[in-house]
Each structure stands twice: as structure tokens, then as C-alpha cells.
Amino acid sequence: MNLFDPLNDLPSDLADFAETARRSCEAAAGLPPAEAARRLAEDGLTGVIAPEPFGLDLPLTAALPVLRAAGAARLSLPLGAALAASHLLSFLPKAAAEALVDGRDFLTAAPVADVSVAGGRSTSGDAPHLSGRAGHVPLADAAGWLLVPVGASLAFVDLAAGGIAVKRASVMDEARPSFVVDLDAAAAVSVEDPEAVAEYRARADLFQAIDASAGAAAAMALAVGHLTDRSQFGQPLIGFQSLRHDLARARMELHSLDRLIARGLAAETLTERTTLATMARARAAAHMPGIVEMALHMHGGMGFTRNVPVHEWLRRLRAGIGPAGPAEMNEAVAARVLALP
Amino acid sequence: MNIMTLESEGETEGGEALRARLRGWLDENVPPHLLEDRPGHRPATVEELTEWERRCYHAGFWGITWPEAYGGHGLTIREHLIANQEIGRLALPPSVNSVAKELVGPILLSAGTEAQKETLLRPILEMEHVWCQGFSEPDAGSDLARLRTRADRIDGGWRINGQKIWTSYASRADYCLLLARTGTVEDRHKGLVLFALPMNLAGIEARPIPQIAEVDGFCETFFTDVEIGDDAVIGSVDGGWRAAVSVLSVERATNRMYRGCRFENELMHLIRTCREAPALAPLLEDAGYRQRIGALWTDMEVIKANAADVVDRVAEGREIGEYGSFIKLHWSEAHQRLAVLGLEMLNHAWRTDDAAVQRAKERFEAMYLEGRCETIYAGTSEIQLGIIADRILGLPRVKR
Numbered sequence: 001m002n003l004f005d006p007l008n009d010l011p012s013d014l015a016d017f018a019e020t021a022r023r024s025c026e027a028a029a030g031l032p033p034a035e036a037a038r039r040l041a042e043d044g045l046t047g048v049i050a051p052e053p054f055g056l057d058l059p060l061t062a063a064l065p066v067l068r069a070a071g072a073a074r075l076s077l078p079l080g081a082a083l084a085a086s087h088l089l090s091f092l093p094k095a096a097a098e099a100l101v102d103g104r105d106f107l108t109a110a111p112v113a114d115v116s117v118a119g120g121r122s123t124s125g126d127a128p129h130l131s132g133r134a135g136h137v138p139l140a141d142a143a144g145w146l147l148v149p150v151g152a153s154l155a156f157v158d159l160a161a162g163g164i165a166v167k168r169a170s171v172m173d174e175a176r177p178s179f180v181v182d183l184d185a186a187a188a189v190s191v192e193d194p195e196a197v198a199e200y201r202a203r204a205d206l207f208q209a210i211d212a213s214a215g216a217a218a219a220m221a222l223a224v225g226h227l228t229d230r231s232q233f234g235q236p237l238i239g240f241q242s243l244r245h246d247l248a249r250a251r252m253e254l255h256s257l258d259r260l261i262a263r264g265l266a267a268e269t270l271t272e273r274t275t276l277a278t279m280a281r282a283r284a285a286a287h288m289p290g291i292v293e294m295a296l297h298m299h300g301g302m303g304f305t306r307n308v309p310v311h312e313w314l315r316r317l318r319a320g321i322g323p324a325g326p327a328e329m330n331e332a333v334a335a336r337v338l339a340l341p
Numbered sequence: 342m343n344i345m346t347l348e349s350e351g352e353t354e355g356g357e358a359l360r361a362r363l364r365g366w367l368d369e370n371v372p373p374h375l376l377e378d379r380p381g382h383r384p385a386t387v388e389e390l391t392e393w394e395r396r397c398y399h400a401g402f403w404g405i406t407w408p409e410a411y412g413g414h415g416l417t418i419r420e421h422l423i424a425n426q427e428i429g430r431l432a433l434p435p436s437v438n439s440v441a442k443e444l445v446g447p448i449l450l451s452a453g454t455e456a457q458k459e460t461l462l463r464p465i466l467e468m469e470h471v472w473c474q475g476f477s478e479p480d481a482g483s484d485l486a487r488l489r490t491r492a493d494r495i496d497g498g499w500r501i502n503g504q505k506i507w508t509s510y511a512s513r514a515d516y517c518l519l520l521a522r523t524g525t526v527e528d529r530h531k532g533l534v535l536f537a538l539p540m541n542l543a544g545i546e547a548r549p550i551p552q553i554a555e556v557d558g559f560c561e562t563f564f565t566d567v568e569i570g571d572d573a574v575i576g577s578v579d580g581g582w583r584a585a586v587s588v589l590s591v592e593r594a595t596n597r598m599y600r601g602c603r604f605e606n607e608l609m610h611l612i613r614t615c616r617e618a619p620a621l622a623p624l625l626e627d628a629g630y631r632q633r634i635g636a637l638w639t640d641m642e643v644i645k646a647n648a649a650d651v652v653d654r655v656a657e658g659r660e661i662g663e664y665g666s667f668i669k670l671h672w673s674e675a676h677q678r679l680a681v682l683g684l685e686m687l688n689h690a691w692r693t694d695d696a697a698v699q700r701a702k703e704r705f706e707a708m709y710l711e712g713r714c715e716t717i718y719a720g721t722s723e724i725q726l727g728i729i730a731d732r733i734l735g736l737p738r739v740k741r
Contacts, residue, residue: 012659224734224736228736228737235739236737236739238736238737238739239737239738239739241727244726244727244730244736245723245726245727245730247730247734247736248725248726248727248729248730248733248734249670249726251729251733251734252666252667252670252671252729255667256643256647256667256671259643259646259647259650260639260642260643260646262646262650263642263646263649276642279638279639279642282635282636282639283639283643286636326632326636327628327632329635330631330632330633330634330635330636330639331628331631331632331635332635333634333635333636333638333639334631334632334634334635334638335631335635337608337612337634337635337638338612338625338631338634340609
């Protein structure tokens, strides 16, 4: 057993589910996002934590094996955003929500935005229209819906509707390029419930951390395999203590992050989950890129080639961190701590 | 998840009720001068600490999972965690008998004879017997399998000759948990025998070694023709070490579960001091310091999460294995980072004579120096990394 396997160390009641997730995600690996969405939906993974009548309504912990499998398989589909928004589906028109769960459509999310309601807040009950820019949006050219922060609220935007312009901003993540999305009085569906918004943000942070952890673990598993097979100086590289210690330290960091994630998923209050999610994302941003960079380095020259997919996890991680790096996330933790009495 | 309940004097006491009782007892009984985050703090004498630990035992803080027949409280690891959290919440000094409570007790419970359990366990909790640990030697530190102290068969017992080092508290210990060799150094981990050795026997000399921190403890201890009976052997001859190691791998994960809460106490002491001192308050607006505080707070949550996870695993009968190496490696390095942050922030307070600031400076200076040994004792960081590589990751070994 390779203990860098992202599906290790899961609660025993999720073991069977983890295998289903692994098979499904491996089958969806390499597919365009729309096809991947359909493939995962067939196995119920897109609706795993979505409430009834849309999904399976499983507890939040059920997202863990799904997202770990997706992270390890380097899916192009931004599954974390979709699962994080599962509890918000009821805000959407029923047909749209059903399409997102059954894989006919998929959702993307903007981690940052400078967007406001065009003409100020609507008091008439009409759908608001949004103007402004959303940044670091994965696959905005292919997704059907965008979830975007609007001040302290959220809004769903139909990307096929009018008033939308997308522009590719980064190809760091080749399978999941990111875009800026300019909104010009685009029609939107508001999510104003503060608790639902806070829950989404906590889930998004936790799921981002899971994706990072899964990618780092998978990259290290490849590195262990390479170091075991490759001999230099008359012995397999895995025998060199400096490399063994580097691998052990990486495993310790993965373990630490996974404990925060587990506690965040199991948190009984939203406040607790939000705090732990911020910490998990901070720790992921601080430690996971270094682990994947090390995995690439451990492959020697092969690590710099496209024959070894470590670079794909590295691209995914760096793109996913976006403007929320260790400095910003640790500052967010500190702001909470220093507000304590 | 198990419901936290326990039987105590015929009543069922839930986890939160236990927590409330222990917290209430501490609030009423802690001598204020013991608390290292109070300006009135002064170092306690050994006699004061001995009496304090004895009272803590009777209040339910020590021997929590040990059987009642041997003086323990007969409870579960969940209650052990609760008691540790309450101890950690306060800035209390470490145990002066931790070797006995954290190592000797669990080893005796696992591998000791019935007579050893009956005579040796309760006096540990009552603080009547202080123990030291006789494992390391001048030429056998991290490579413990090279130890040379000999145990030779004599009529009805053993004759011990050799030298141990880092035998903390040996100069005032009543017993030594001694690891000696029956075979040759080439036997490595085989041919080792574990003794419960009374320290008042003829031929034992303990010499204190000055430490860099202002606390006593270190000794080197010499054993010259020390004769001991067969009844002092713990476990089987040549098998005690294996028994001890299996216990220790679990103990490394379950000992000192107060660390997460103590880490929080220390970090909050630093923040509180900075917040209340005009010379230091601006530092809490500095981005660099804020980021380090945020990272350390996350470290603290990892320490707590590790403890909670161990409790869940034990309660569910799941493997712990060498889990303690994750805990030791992470905690020791994070604690050193905390001490450094405290030093750097508090050094800005040179203009003030404020007693609270001075107390914090003294605490963090001591923490910094004492913390230097945290990545050394109980297996260096390199030993922990080796354990993770070998036994957790299962990386193949290569013989050159």
C-alpha cells in the first residue's frame, strides 16, 4: 500500500464509496469538462452532497473521497465549486439545478470579483442585473453557470445569457484555464442568506484544500515510484536518507493538512467550520505547492518533461491558489485570532 | 462516535460534567505562583511540585486510564484527553515524574509481573517514587541499539556495569527504568533486558550535568557491580525491549495530550501581552507578525486535531502504529517557532518596566532555551523522519 495514495486514511464507512469515486474519476480523467460532468453524474458524484430532490443528500464528509479522487485524477471539471454550491441549488430554477446535478451542465465559480448590482439593489423583487469583473474563473468559456461573490452575497449568473464577455487570463492550468468574466447588466440569481453564503465559503475553502492535498499526495506517490525504480551510484535512489527524510516530511505535512480538513468537514457549527476551513486553506497554500515542486524535482530531468504528469498537479495547485496565497490566508487566520477576547 | 461516559463512585459522569469538575477543581486549587503567565510567578520547589502532582492525581488528572486495582481511575482515553486539555489550558509547569507516568506505568501495565504492578504503580501516582530513564549512553544516543551497559547473570539475579547519560532526575530518583545488554553490541536490538532498578543500591552514582536552560534534570549515571534480583526484570529476558517499544509507539501518540491547549495558552499569553502593552500593540498590526501568528494558530489546531484523531482511533480500535512520530515531529518544530516569535516580539518592549511584559519575556526566553531540546529528546526529528519513512510510508530499505 502506498501511503501517498490520496484515498488512504479515510473513515472506514467511506471506503467503498471511495473506490466508486476512484473508478469514476479515473474514467473521466482526460475528458473535456462537459463530458466529465456527464460521466461523474452517472455515478451520482455530482450530486453526492446535494439535498433532495436534486442529489443523494449524503453528509459533507462524503465529499472527501470524491474530491480526493478527482484531485488525483486531475479532472478538468471544477468539481469542488459544484459540490461546494450543492446546498445553494434550490436558489436556481429547478430545471437548471437538475441539469447541474445530472451532468447536462456544469458550474464554475469566481474566487474573487468586483461586481455590483447594476443600478443599485433591486427592491421590486425582480432578478438583479450585475456589472463588474470576476477573476480567476476556471473554464468560463465552457461552463453553463457562474457563481460569483457580490459584496457579502453570492449570485448565480447564466453564462449563456446576455451581458457576458469572457477573456482567457491564464493557461497555467492547461486542462482548466482561467478567465476574467466581464458582466454588463447580466441577469443573475441572488443568494442573500448570510448563513448559506458563509457555508459556501467554508466549503469552498475546505474543498480547495482537499484538491491540493490530493494532488500533492498523488504527485508524491509518483515520486516514490520513480525513486524506487531508478538507481544511481549503485543503488536505488530511495535508499538515500536525504530523499527518505524529504518524503517523510512531506507525508507529515499531508497528515497535518488532512487532520484540519477532517475536523472542518465534521465541525458541528458554521463558525467552527469556517475557522478550520480558513486554516486548512492557509496550510494547503503554504505547504502543498512545495511538496509537488519537490516531487517534480525528485524525478530529475524526467520531471521537466510532459512524460511525467507531476507538472499538471503543480499547475492546478498554483492556479487554484490564485490571489489567496499563504500571506493572505494566514492574515485571514490572524484576523480571527486577534479578534478573540 | 462513542458517547463520553464514565463510572465514578457509582455515578455516570459525562465528558462535559467531568470537564466542568476538573476545571472547577483547578480554578480553586492551583497555587497562583505556579502559573507561568502571571506576574506573581516564581519557580516552584521540587517538594511543592511533588505535592501538587499528588493532589492532581487524587483530583483525577493522573493515572486516568490505569486500572483502579493499581491506583488508576479506570477510565478511557477520552477522559484522558479531557483531563489533559484542562491541564493544558493553564500555564502549569511540566511533571517532575513524567518518565514514571508516561513510560514506566504503561510498560509495567503491558509487560510487568503482577507483583511489579502491585508494588510499583500506585507509588508513582502518589509521587512516592520518582523514576529516571536509563536508556541513552555516551556512544548510544539516537543509535540506541549500540548500548553497552552490561547485565551479567549471577546467582539469583544480575550484575550491572556501565554508564548512562541524559538520565533526567537521576540524582533524586527512587527507581531507574534501565535498559542493559545481555549479549554483545553486535546483537543490536536482541539481547536487551529491561529492569526496574532501585536507585539506592550500592554501586550507583548519579552526577548532575548543567543544562543550557535554568532547570535541573540532566545527569550521567554510573553503575559499578550493581547487583539486582530477577524480580526486577520487566518482561521476558531479551524480550522486554520489544514489549517496551510496542508500548512506546502508542504512548508517543497518547502522552502529553495537553500540548495543543498549552500551545494556545502560550500563544494567547503572547498576544495578550502585546495587546496590553503600548510598546508592543503596534506589532499586532504588522503584516509579517500577523502572518506568523496566523500560521502558528493553525499549527496549534493541527496539534489539537492530532490528539482528537488519536482518541478516535483508540476508541474505534483502529491502528495508531507509529502515529506518534507525526505528532512529535510537528509539535516540536512548531513549538520552537512559537518561542522564536515570542522572543522577537517581546524584545521590542525594552522601554517598559511593566511586570506583565517582563513575565512574558522571562517565560518566552525560558521556552526558547528549553525548546532547543524538544527536537532532540524522545527521538530526534531525524529519528522521527526515519520512522515515518520506514514504518509509515514503508519505503524499501537498501543495503549498500
